[in-house]
Amino acid sequence: MLFFLGIRRSTIATEHLSGLACAYCHTPETLTCTVFSRYVHLFWVPAFPVGKFSVTSCQHCKQVLTAREMPASYVAPVQAVQQQAKTPLTHFALLLLFGAVVLLSLLISVFGKKEPTAAAATAASAAPVPEAVGTRYKFDVADEGRQYGLIEVTGVTADSVQYRMTNALRGRLTTASAAVALRDSVAPGNVRQRASREQWNYSSKGQGLFKRFD
Template identity: 30%
Template sequence: MFIIYGIRSKEHPVQYTHNVYCDNCGHTNHTAQAFTKYAHLFWIPFFITSRPILLTCDNCDHIMDKRELSKEDKKRVNQAFFTPLNTLPFFLGVGLLLLAAFLYHLDNQEIRQKELAMLDQPQVNDIYIADYSKLFNGIDFEGYNFGALKITSLQEDGISFAVSITSYRSDYGVERKLREGFPDPDSFVDDEILIPYDDVRKLYNSGTFSGIHREKADNP
Protein backbone atom coordinates (compact mmCIF):
# COMPACT_ATOMS: atom_id res chain seq x y z
CA MET A 1 0.00 0.00 0.00
CA PHE A 2 1.35 3.40 -1.00
CA ILE A 3 1.09 6.27 1.48
CA ILE A 4 0.82 9.61 -0.27
CA TYR A 5 1.87 12.53 1.89
CA GLY A 6 3.80 15.77 1.66
CA ILE A 7 3.54 19.54 1.70
CA ARG A 8 1.23 21.48 -0.59
CA SER A 9 0.55 25.17 -1.02
CA LYS A 10 -2.61 27.19 -1.62
CA GLU A 11 -2.47 30.76 -2.94
CA HIS A 12 -5.00 33.22 -1.56
CA PRO A 13 -6.63 35.97 -3.63
CA VAL A 14 -4.38 39.00 -4.14
CA GLN A 15 -5.03 41.96 -1.88
CA TYR A 16 -3.84 45.57 -1.97
CA THR A 17 -2.45 47.41 1.02
CA HIS A 18 -2.18 51.16 1.42
CA ASN A 19 -0.58 51.50 4.81
CA VAL A 20 2.75 49.64 4.67
CA TYR A 21 5.87 51.66 3.91
CA CYS A 22 8.24 50.38 1.24
CA ASP A 23 11.81 49.95 2.54
CA ASN A 24 13.15 51.05 -0.85
CA CYS A 25 11.16 54.10 -1.91
CA GLY A 26 8.85 54.90 0.99
CA HIS A 27 5.57 54.46 -0.89
CA THR A 28 2.71 52.75 0.93
CA ASN A 29 0.81 51.01 -1.87
CA HIS A 30 1.60 47.29 -2.21
CA THR A 31 0.22 44.25 -3.96
CA ALA A 32 0.16 41.42 -1.42
CA GLN A 33 0.26 37.71 -2.18
CA ALA A 34 -0.33 35.13 0.56
CA PHE A 35 0.11 31.37 0.63
CA THR A 36 -0.88 28.68 3.06
CA LYS A 37 1.50 25.72 3.10
CA TYR A 38 0.10 22.61 4.72
CA ALA A 39 0.93 18.97 5.34
CA HIS A 40 -1.39 16.43 3.73
CA LEU A 41 -2.01 12.70 3.79
CA PHE A 42 -3.72 11.30 0.68
CA TRP A 43 -4.41 14.95 -0.24
CA ILE A 44 -6.37 15.50 2.98
CA PRO A 45 -4.92 18.58 4.76
CA PHE A 46 -3.83 17.92 8.34
CA PHE A 47 -2.12 21.06 9.60
CA ILE A 48 -0.54 24.31 8.46
CA THR A 49 3.24 24.44 8.21
CA SER A 50 3.68 28.12 7.26
CA ARG A 51 1.87 31.15 5.85
CA PRO A 52 4.26 33.31 3.84
CA ILE A 53 3.19 36.69 2.50
CA LEU A 54 5.01 38.73 -0.18
CA LEU A 55 4.38 42.42 -0.70
CA THR A 56 5.38 44.07 -3.98
CA CYS A 57 5.66 47.84 -4.00
CA ASP A 58 3.39 49.30 -6.68
CA ASN A 59 5.89 52.12 -7.24
CA CYS A 60 9.33 50.46 -7.45
CA ASP A 61 8.51 46.72 -7.54
CA HIS A 62 10.57 46.13 -4.42
CA ILE A 63 9.50 42.85 -2.77
CA MET A 64 9.23 42.49 0.98
CA ASP A 65 8.72 39.33 2.96
CA LYS A 66 6.22 39.32 5.83
CA ARG A 67 9.12 38.73 8.22
CA GLU A 68 10.52 42.16 7.30
CA LEU A 69 7.41 43.97 8.51
CA SER A 70 6.89 45.56 11.89
CA LYS A 71 4.84 43.68 14.43
CA GLU A 72 1.82 45.93 13.82
CA ASP A 73 2.05 45.69 10.01
CA LYS A 74 2.49 41.93 10.16
CA LYS A 75 -0.60 41.57 12.34
CA ARG A 76 -2.65 43.78 10.04
CA VAL A 77 -1.61 41.90 6.90
CA ASN A 78 -2.23 38.50 8.53
CA GLN A 79 -5.72 39.55 9.56
CA ALA A 80 -6.47 40.67 6.02
CA PHE A 81 -5.65 37.27 4.56
CA PHE A 82 -6.19 34.66 7.24
CA THR A 83 -9.50 34.18 9.01
CA PRO A 84 -10.97 31.28 11.03
CA LEU A 85 -13.18 30.49 8.03
CA ASN A 86 -10.27 29.87 5.66
CA THR A 87 -8.07 28.33 8.37
CA LEU A 88 -10.23 25.46 9.59
CA PRO A 89 -10.27 23.51 6.29
CA PHE A 90 -6.51 23.00 6.59
CA PHE A 91 -7.09 20.96 9.76
CA LEU A 92 -9.63 18.64 8.15
CA GLY A 93 -7.47 15.56 8.71
CA VAL A 94 -7.06 16.33 12.41
CA GLY A 95 -10.82 16.83 12.69
CA LEU A 96 -11.50 13.49 10.99
CA LEU A 97 -9.07 11.73 13.33
CA LEU A 98 -10.73 13.29 16.38
CA LEU A 99 -14.15 12.26 15.07
CA ALA A 100 -12.94 8.71 14.43
CA ALA A 101 -11.44 8.55 17.92
CA PHE A 102 -14.71 9.80 19.43
CA LEU A 103 -16.79 7.24 17.51
CA TYR A 104 -14.32 4.51 18.47
CA HIS A 105 -14.66 5.53 22.11
CA LEU A 106 -18.47 5.42 21.89
CA ASP A 107 -18.34 2.01 20.25
CA ASN A 108 -16.01 0.69 22.95
CA GLN A 109 -18.30 2.06 25.64
CA GLU A 110 -21.27 0.28 24.06
CA ILE A 111 -19.32 -2.97 23.81
CA ARG A 112 -18.21 -2.67 27.43
CA GLN A 113 -21.78 -2.12 28.62
CA LYS A 114 -22.89 -5.26 26.78
CA GLU A 115 -19.99 -7.25 28.22
CA LEU A 116 -20.74 -6.03 31.75
CA ALA A 117 -24.33 -7.20 31.26
CA MET A 118 -23.02 -10.63 30.20
CA LEU A 119 -20.78 -10.70 33.28
CA ASP A 120 -23.83 -10.10 35.48
CA GLN A 121 -25.82 -12.82 33.74
CA PRO A 122 -23.39 -15.40 32.34
CA GLN A 123 -24.70 -18.14 30.09
CA VAL A 124 -23.41 -21.50 28.99
CA ASN A 125 -21.41 -21.25 25.73
CA ASP A 126 -20.35 -17.63 26.37
CA ILE A 127 -16.82 -17.17 25.06
CA TYR A 128 -14.22 -15.17 27.02
CA ILE A 129 -11.07 -13.98 25.28
CA ALA A 130 -8.26 -14.53 27.77
CA ASP A 131 -4.61 -13.61 28.15
CA TYR A 132 -3.21 -17.01 29.08
CA SER A 133 0.07 -15.52 30.30
CA LYS A 134 -1.87 -13.70 33.05
CA LEU A 135 -4.40 -16.45 33.71
CA PHE A 136 -1.93 -19.34 33.98
CA ASN A 137 1.07 -18.17 35.94
CA GLY A 138 4.39 -19.88 35.35
CA ILE A 139 3.60 -21.19 31.87
CA ASP A 140 5.54 -19.91 28.85
CA PHE A 141 3.28 -19.70 25.81
CA GLU A 142 6.16 -18.43 23.61
CA GLY A 143 4.30 -15.30 22.59
CA TYR A 144 1.03 -17.08 21.77
CA ASN A 145 -0.66 -15.73 24.86
CA PHE A 146 -4.31 -15.33 23.85
CA GLY A 147 -7.02 -17.92 23.65
CA ALA A 148 -10.72 -18.60 24.23
CA LEU A 149 -12.51 -19.87 27.31
CA LYS A 150 -16.03 -21.25 26.91
CA ILE A 151 -18.53 -21.51 29.76
CA THR A 152 -19.58 -25.12 30.12
CA SER A 153 -21.66 -24.82 33.30
CA LEU A 154 -22.62 -22.41 36.05
CA GLN A 155 -21.79 -23.83 39.47
CA GLU A 156 -22.81 -22.59 42.89
CA ASP A 157 -19.26 -21.54 43.69
CA GLY A 158 -18.17 -20.29 40.27
CA ILE A 159 -18.10 -20.65 36.51
CA SER A 160 -16.70 -23.73 34.82
CA PHE A 161 -14.69 -22.98 31.65
CA ALA A 162 -13.30 -25.13 28.88
CA VAL A 163 -9.93 -23.86 27.63
CA SER A 164 -9.19 -23.67 23.91
CA ILE A 165 -6.35 -25.77 22.59
CA THR A 166 -5.11 -23.16 20.12
CA SER A 167 -3.65 -19.85 21.25
CA TYR A 168 -2.76 -16.73 19.28
CA ARG A 169 -0.31 -13.86 19.39
CA SER A 170 -3.02 -11.26 20.04
CA ASP A 171 -6.62 -11.01 21.13
CA TYR A 172 -7.35 -9.86 17.57
CA GLY A 173 -6.40 -13.36 16.39
CA VAL A 174 -9.04 -14.83 18.68
CA GLU A 175 -11.60 -12.23 17.55
CA ARG A 176 -10.96 -13.14 13.94
CA LYS A 177 -11.49 -16.85 14.58
CA LEU A 178 -14.70 -16.13 16.47
CA ARG A 179 -16.03 -14.16 13.51
CA GLU A 180 -15.50 -17.28 11.40
CA GLY A 181 -17.76 -19.26 13.75
CA PHE A 182 -17.78 -20.31 17.36
CA PRO A 183 -15.36 -23.14 18.20
CA ASP A 184 -16.62 -26.71 18.19
CA PRO A 185 -16.11 -28.99 21.24
CA ASP A 186 -12.92 -30.43 19.76
CA SER A 187 -11.31 -27.00 20.04
CA PHE A 188 -11.00 -27.34 23.83
CA VAL A 189 -8.97 -29.46 26.22
CA ASP A 190 -10.79 -32.07 28.29
CA ASP A 191 -9.92 -30.62 31.70
CA GLU A 192 -11.98 -27.61 32.75
CA ILE A 193 -11.19 -24.81 35.17
CA LEU A 194 -13.49 -23.35 37.80
CA ILE A 195 -13.27 -19.62 38.52
CA PRO A 196 -15.28 -17.99 41.32
CA TYR A 197 -17.80 -15.40 40.18
CA ASP A 198 -16.04 -12.51 41.90
CA ASP A 199 -12.71 -13.53 40.38
CA VAL A 200 -14.25 -13.58 36.89
CA ARG A 201 -15.18 -9.91 37.23
CA LYS A 202 -11.74 -9.08 38.66
CA LEU A 203 -10.07 -10.80 35.72
CA TYR A 204 -12.23 -8.78 33.32
CA ASN A 205 -11.47 -5.48 35.07
CA SER A 206 -7.73 -6.24 35.07
CA GLY A 207 -7.70 -6.99 31.34
CA THR A 208 -6.98 -10.71 31.68
CA PHE A 209 -10.33 -11.19 29.96
CA SER A 210 -10.32 -8.71 27.08
CA GLY A 211 -13.64 -9.55 25.51
CA ILE A 212 -16.84 -11.56 25.92
CA HIS A 213 -18.88 -13.03 23.07
CA ARG A 214 -22.30 -14.59 23.11
CA GLU A 215 -23.68 -16.62 20.25
CA LYS A 216 -26.78 -14.98 18.84
CA ALA A 217 -29.95 -16.95 19.24
CA ASP A 218 -31.55 -18.14 16.01
CA ASN A 219 -34.66 -16.26 15.01
CA PRO A 220 -37.84 -18.34 15.38
Protein backbone atom coordinates (compact mmCIF):
# COMPACT_ATOMS: atom_id res chain seq x y z
CA MET A 1 0.00 0.00 0.00
CA LEU A 2 1.33 3.42 -0.95
CA PHE A 3 1.49 6.15 1.68
CA PHE A 4 1.46 9.70 0.35
CA LEU A 5 3.49 11.37 3.08
CA GLY A 6 5.14 14.74 2.69
CA ILE A 7 5.48 18.35 3.80
CA ARG A 8 3.40 21.22 2.47
CA ARG A 9 2.94 24.86 3.39
CA SER A 10 0.17 27.40 3.53
CA THR A 11 -0.03 31.16 4.07
CA ILE A 12 -1.24 32.07 7.54
CA ALA A 13 -0.59 35.86 7.64
CA THR A 14 0.33 38.81 5.42
CA GLU A 15 1.16 42.15 7.04
CA HIS A 16 2.41 45.54 5.83
CA LEU A 17 5.79 46.55 7.32
CA SER A 18 5.32 50.21 8.11
CA GLY A 19 8.27 52.54 8.58
CA LEU A 20 10.60 50.54 6.34
CA ALA A 21 12.00 51.21 2.88
CA CYS A 22 12.96 48.53 0.39
CA ALA A 23 16.65 47.68 0.71
CA TYR A 24 16.94 47.32 -3.08
CA CYS A 25 14.90 50.15 -4.63
CA HIS A 26 14.71 52.27 -1.45
CA THR A 27 11.01 52.95 -1.97
CA PRO A 28 9.37 53.57 1.43
CA GLU A 29 6.22 51.84 2.71
CA THR A 30 6.17 49.17 0.00
CA LEU A 31 7.26 46.14 2.05
CA THR A 32 4.96 43.32 3.11
CA CYS A 33 5.73 40.26 5.23
CA THR A 34 4.10 36.93 4.44
CA VAL A 35 4.19 34.14 7.05
CA PHE A 36 3.92 30.48 6.01
CA SER A 37 3.28 27.41 8.15
CA ARG A 38 4.81 24.06 7.19
CA TYR A 39 2.94 20.86 8.05
CA VAL A 40 3.33 17.14 7.53
CA HIS A 41 0.50 15.58 5.55
CA LEU A 42 -0.68 12.02 5.02
CA PHE A 43 -2.71 11.53 1.85
CA TRP A 44 -2.79 15.35 1.69
CA VAL A 45 -4.57 15.56 5.05
CA PRO A 46 -2.60 17.82 7.46
CA ALA A 47 -1.16 15.82 10.33
CA PHE A 48 0.83 18.30 12.43
CA PRO A 49 2.80 21.57 11.90
CA VAL A 50 6.59 21.59 11.75
CA GLY A 51 7.34 25.30 11.97
CA LYS A 52 6.84 28.74 10.43
CA PHE A 53 8.93 30.89 8.12
CA SER A 54 8.56 34.37 6.60
CA VAL A 55 9.47 36.21 3.42
CA THR A 56 9.33 39.89 2.53
CA SER A 57 8.31 41.35 -0.80
CA CYS A 58 8.48 44.84 -2.24
CA GLN A 59 5.34 45.95 -4.04
CA HIS A 60 7.41 48.34 -6.19
CA CYS A 61 10.41 46.33 -7.41
CA LYS A 62 8.95 42.88 -6.59
CA GLN A 63 12.07 41.78 -4.72
CA VAL A 64 11.40 38.76 -2.45
CA LEU A 65 13.76 37.97 0.42
CA THR A 66 13.92 34.94 2.73
CA ALA A 67 15.05 35.13 6.36
CA ARG A 68 18.70 34.50 5.42
CA GLU A 69 18.66 37.25 2.80
CA MET A 70 16.94 39.98 4.84
CA PRO A 71 18.96 42.98 6.04
CA ALA A 72 19.19 43.59 9.77
CA SER A 73 16.53 46.32 9.64
CA TYR A 74 13.93 43.75 8.52
CA VAL A 75 14.57 41.15 11.24
CA ALA A 76 12.74 42.62 14.25
CA PRO A 77 9.53 43.67 12.40
CA VAL A 78 9.39 40.33 10.56
CA GLN A 79 9.86 38.34 13.79
CA ALA A 80 7.06 40.33 15.44
CA VAL A 81 4.67 39.50 12.58
CA GLN A 82 5.71 35.83 12.61
CA GLN A 83 5.18 35.49 16.37
CA GLN A 84 1.69 36.98 16.14
CA ALA A 85 0.68 34.66 13.29
CA LYS A 86 -1.34 31.74 14.70
CA THR A 87 -1.02 28.22 13.33
CA PRO A 88 -4.53 27.16 12.21
CA LEU A 89 -6.17 24.16 13.86
CA THR A 90 -6.61 22.57 10.44
CA HIS A 91 -2.87 21.84 10.45
CA PHE A 92 -3.55 19.44 13.37
CA ALA A 93 -6.40 17.67 11.54
CA LEU A 94 -4.97 14.14 11.62
CA LEU A 95 -3.88 14.43 15.26
CA LEU A 96 -7.30 15.77 16.24
CA LEU A 97 -8.99 12.94 14.35
CA PHE A 98 -6.80 10.34 16.05
CA GLY A 99 -7.50 11.88 19.47
CA ALA A 100 -11.24 11.88 18.78
CA VAL A 101 -11.14 8.17 17.86
CA VAL A 102 -9.21 7.33 21.04
CA LEU A 103 -11.60 9.38 23.17
CA LEU A 104 -14.63 7.76 21.54
CA SER A 105 -13.18 4.30 22.16
CA LEU A 106 -12.61 5.15 25.83
CA LEU A 107 -16.15 6.48 26.20
CA ILE A 108 -17.59 3.36 24.60
CA SER A 109 -15.53 1.10 26.86
CA VAL A 110 -16.59 3.03 29.98
CA PHE A 111 -20.24 3.79 29.24
CA GLY A 112 -21.01 1.08 26.69
CA LYS A 113 -21.24 -1.70 29.27
CA LYS A 114 -24.90 -2.43 29.80
CA GLU A 115 -26.08 -2.58 33.35
CA PRO A 116 -28.09 -5.70 34.17
CA THR A 117 -31.82 -5.13 33.91
CA ALA A 118 -34.05 -5.38 36.95
CA ALA A 119 -35.45 -8.68 35.68
CA ALA A 120 -31.98 -10.11 35.18
CA ALA A 121 -30.89 -8.95 38.62
CA THR A 122 -33.99 -10.52 40.19
CA ALA A 123 -33.44 -13.77 38.32
CA ALA A 124 -29.80 -13.83 39.37
CA SER A 125 -30.68 -13.25 43.01
CA ALA A 126 -33.37 -15.93 42.84
CA ALA A 127 -31.12 -18.49 41.15
CA PRO A 128 -30.57 -21.60 43.29
CA VAL A 129 -27.29 -21.85 45.13
CA PRO A 130 -25.07 -24.51 43.51
CA GLU A 131 -25.20 -27.81 45.35
CA ALA A 132 -22.26 -29.01 47.42
CA VAL A 133 -21.05 -32.58 47.29
CA GLY A 134 -22.33 -34.43 50.36
CA THR A 135 -25.60 -32.49 50.68
CA ARG A 136 -28.42 -34.82 51.72
CA TYR A 137 -32.13 -34.73 50.95
CA LYS A 138 -35.13 -36.67 52.19
CA PHE A 139 -38.17 -37.49 50.07
CA ASP A 140 -41.43 -39.24 50.95
CA VAL A 141 -42.58 -42.37 49.18
CA ALA A 142 -45.84 -44.32 49.35
CA ASP A 143 -47.51 -45.68 52.47
CA GLU A 144 -48.81 -42.28 53.65
CA GLY A 145 -45.40 -40.90 54.46
CA ARG A 146 -44.31 -43.74 56.73
CA GLN A 147 -41.67 -44.61 54.18
CA TYR A 148 -39.04 -42.26 52.90
CA GLY A 149 -35.86 -42.26 50.90
CA LEU A 150 -32.56 -40.40 51.06
CA ILE A 151 -30.49 -38.73 48.37
CA GLU A 152 -26.88 -37.62 48.67
CA VAL A 153 -25.16 -35.35 46.14
CA THR A 154 -22.00 -37.03 44.83
CA GLY A 155 -20.97 -34.64 42.07
CA VAL A 156 -21.85 -31.30 40.48
CA THR A 157 -21.14 -30.08 36.94
CA ALA A 158 -22.12 -26.91 35.11
CA ASP A 159 -25.34 -28.46 33.80
CA SER A 160 -26.10 -31.47 35.99
CA VAL A 161 -26.12 -32.92 39.51
CA GLN A 162 -24.98 -36.47 40.30
CA TYR A 163 -26.42 -38.30 43.29
CA ARG A 164 -27.09 -41.66 44.89
CA MET A 165 -30.48 -42.72 46.24
CA THR A 166 -31.44 -45.24 48.90
CA ASN A 167 -34.19 -47.80 48.82
CA ALA A 168 -37.39 -47.10 50.77
CA LEU A 169 -36.63 -46.67 54.47
CA ARG A 170 -38.63 -46.79 57.68
CA GLY A 171 -38.00 -45.71 61.22
CA ARG A 172 -36.66 -42.63 62.93
CA LEU A 173 -34.21 -40.66 60.81
CA THR A 174 -31.02 -39.46 62.45
CA THR A 175 -27.65 -38.38 61.14
CA ALA A 176 -26.18 -41.74 62.07
CA SER A 177 -29.03 -43.75 60.51
CA ALA A 178 -28.79 -41.64 57.35
CA ALA A 179 -25.08 -42.40 57.02
CA VAL A 180 -25.73 -46.12 57.44
CA ALA A 181 -28.61 -46.10 54.94
CA LEU A 182 -26.59 -44.24 52.31
CA ARG A 183 -23.86 -46.82 52.76
CA ASP A 184 -25.85 -50.05 52.96
CA SER A 185 -29.29 -49.39 51.45
CA VAL A 186 -28.41 -48.15 47.97
CA ALA A 187 -29.28 -50.44 45.08
CA PRO A 188 -26.51 -50.86 42.46
CA GLY A 189 -28.61 -49.05 39.88
CA ASN A 190 -29.01 -46.04 42.16
CA VAL A 191 -25.35 -45.50 43.04
CA ARG A 192 -24.77 -43.08 40.18
CA GLN A 193 -27.88 -41.17 39.22
CA ARG A 194 -27.80 -37.94 37.23
CA ALA A 195 -30.30 -35.10 36.81
CA SER A 196 -30.06 -31.96 34.73
CA ARG A 197 -29.70 -28.69 36.59
CA GLU A 198 -33.27 -27.70 35.66
CA GLN A 199 -34.72 -31.01 36.85
CA TRP A 200 -32.77 -30.85 40.09
CA ASN A 201 -33.78 -27.27 40.83
CA TYR A 202 -37.40 -28.11 40.14
CA SER A 203 -37.38 -31.10 42.52
CA SER A 204 -35.32 -29.54 45.30
CA LYS A 205 -36.29 -25.86 45.11
CA GLY A 206 -39.41 -25.55 42.98
CA GLN A 207 -41.72 -28.50 43.57
CA GLY A 208 -40.18 -29.24 46.95
CA LEU A 209 -40.14 -33.00 46.43
CA PHE A 210 -36.68 -33.19 47.98
CA LYS A 211 -36.31 -31.70 51.46
CA ARG A 212 -32.84 -30.96 52.70
CA PHE A 213 -31.66 -33.06 55.62
CA ASP A 214 -28.56 -32.07 57.58
